[in-house]
Amino acid sequence: MSLPASPIVAFIGGGNMATSLVGGLLASGFTPDQLRVAEPDAGKAQALRERFGIVVAASGAEIAAGASALVLAVKPQQMIAALAGLAPDAGALALSIAAGVRIDTLRSALPAGVHVVRSMPNTPSLYGAGITGLYAPAGTPEATRALADRILAAAGQTCWVEKESDLDAVTAVSGSGPAYFFLLTEAIREAGVALGLSPEVSAQLAARTLVGAAKMVDAGSTDVAELRAQVTSKGGTTFAALQSLEKAGLRPIFTEALRAAADRSRELGDEFAAASRPSIN
Ligand SMILES: NC(=O)C1=CN([C@@H]2O[C@H](COP(=O)(O)OP(=O)(O)OC[C@H]3O[C@@H](n4cnc5c(N)ncnc54)[C@H](OP(=O)(O)O)[C@@H]3O)[C@@H](O)[C@H]2O)C=CC1
Numbered sequence: 280m281s282l283p284a285s286p287i288v289a290f291i292g293g294g295n296m297a298t299s300l301v302g303g304l305l306a307s308g309f310t311p312d313q314l315r316v317a318e319p320d321a322g323k324a325q326a327l328r329e330r331f332g333i334v335v336a337a338s339g340a341e342i343a344a345g346a347s348a349l350v351l352a353v354k355p356q357q358m359i360a361a362l363a364g365l366a367p368d369a370g371a372l373a374l375s376i377a378a379g380v381r382i383d384t385l386r387s388a389l390p391a392g393v394h395v396v397r398s399m400p401n402t403p404s405l406y407g408a409g410i411t412g413l414y415a416p417a418g419t420p421e422a423t424r425a426l427a428d429r430i431l432a433a434a435g436q437t438c439w440v441e442k443e444s445d446l447d448a449v450t451a452v453s454g455s456g457p458a459y460f461f462l463l464t465e466a467i468r469e470a471g472v473a474l475g476l477s478p479e480v481s482a483q484l485a486a487r488t489l490v491g492a493a494k495m496v497d498a499g500s501t502d503v504a505e506l507r508a509q510v511t512s513k514g515g516t517t518f519a520a521l522q523s524l525e526k527a528g529l530r531p532i533f534t535e536a537l538r539a540a541a542d543r544s545r546e547l548g549d550e551f552a553a554a555s556r557p558s559i560n
C-alpha cells in the first residue's frame with residue numbers, strides 16, 4: 280500500500296491535543312480540505328471551523344469513511360464509546376494518542392482491516408515543540424507507519440519504540456514529563472521567596488531560567504550533564520546546591536516517581552481492557 284498524495288486525516292475529538300495537531304498539519308503543508316474533526320461540543324466545533332476553515336462534524340460516524348487516517352484524540356475513558364459506529368475504510372490507519380489504551384482494546388472496538396498504531400505525545404505539542412513516542416505492531420505496512428509519523432511530526436519530534444509496553448515508560452518520561460519541570464520551577468520559585476525575594480521577582484527568575492535552560496538544551500550541541508558542568512564553578516554556589524540535592528537523593532526520588540507513573544499507565548491499560556470486554560452475564 281502506498282500513501283495517497285493528499286491523505287485525508289479525520290480527528291475523533293477536537294480538544295487540546297487535536298487542535299495542536301490540526302494547526303501543526305496545516306503549517307506543515309496539509310490543506311484544510313484534507314482535515315476533518317468530530318467534536319460534539321458545539322462551542323469547540325465552531326471555534327475549530329473559524330480558526331482552521333475545516334469540516335467539523337458532531338460525530339465520528341460522519342467523517343470516518345474515506346479518511347486515510349483516524350486520529351483517536353478523546354480521553355481514554357471516552358474511547359470505546361467514541362469508536363462505536365465508526366466505519367473507516369479497510370486499510371485505514373487508526374492512530375491513538377490516548378494514554379494507557381492498548382492496541383488490543385482499540386482493535387476490539389474497530390472494524391477488522393484497520394491498522395492501529397499507538398502514540399504518546401505531550402503538551403508542548405500545542406506549540407510544535409512536542410516529543411511523541413510511537414509503537415506499531417509487527418506487520419504494519421511501512422506506508423501506514425510513515426503516515427502516523429508524518430501526522431505526529433507536525434507537532435514536534437517523534438521516536439519509535441520496539442514494544443507496546445515501552446509506551447508506559449514513554450508516558451512516564453515525556454507524556455507526564457512537562458509536569459515535572461513545572462513542579463521543579465514552582466519549588467525554585469518558592470525557595471526564592473524563602474530567601475527574601477518578592478513572589479513576582481522569584482517567579483520571573485525561575486520561569487525565565489527554565490526557558491533559558493531549555494533553549495540551551497534545544498541548541499542540541501551539548502549533553503545536559505556537560506551543560507550542568509559548565510554552570511558549576513569549582514567550589515562555587517552551584518556546587519553547594521547540587522551537593523545538597525544529590526545528598527537528599529534527587530536521582531532515586533525521580534526513579535521512584537517515574538516508576539509510579541509507568542505503573543499507573545499499565546494499571547490504566549488493564550482497567551480499559553477490562554471495561555471493553557463484554558460483560559459475562
Ligand atoms: N493533554 C495532555 O497532556 C496529553 C493528552 N494526551 C491524550 O490525548 C487525548 C486527548 O487529550 P486532550 O486533547 O487533552 O483531551 P480534551 O478533553 O481536551 O479533548 C477530547 C475531546 O473529545 C471530545 N469527545 C468526547 N467524546 C467524543 C466522541 N464520542 N466523539 C468525538 N469527540 C468526543 C471531548 O468533548 P467533551 O469535553 O464534551 O467530552 C473533548 O472536546 C487523551 O486520551 C489524553 O490521554 C496525551 C498526551 C498528553
Ligand SMILES: O=C(O)[C@@H]1CCC=N1
Pocket residue numbers: 378450454455
Ligand atoms: O496524566 C495523564 O494521564 C495524561 C497522559 C500523559 C499526560 N497526561
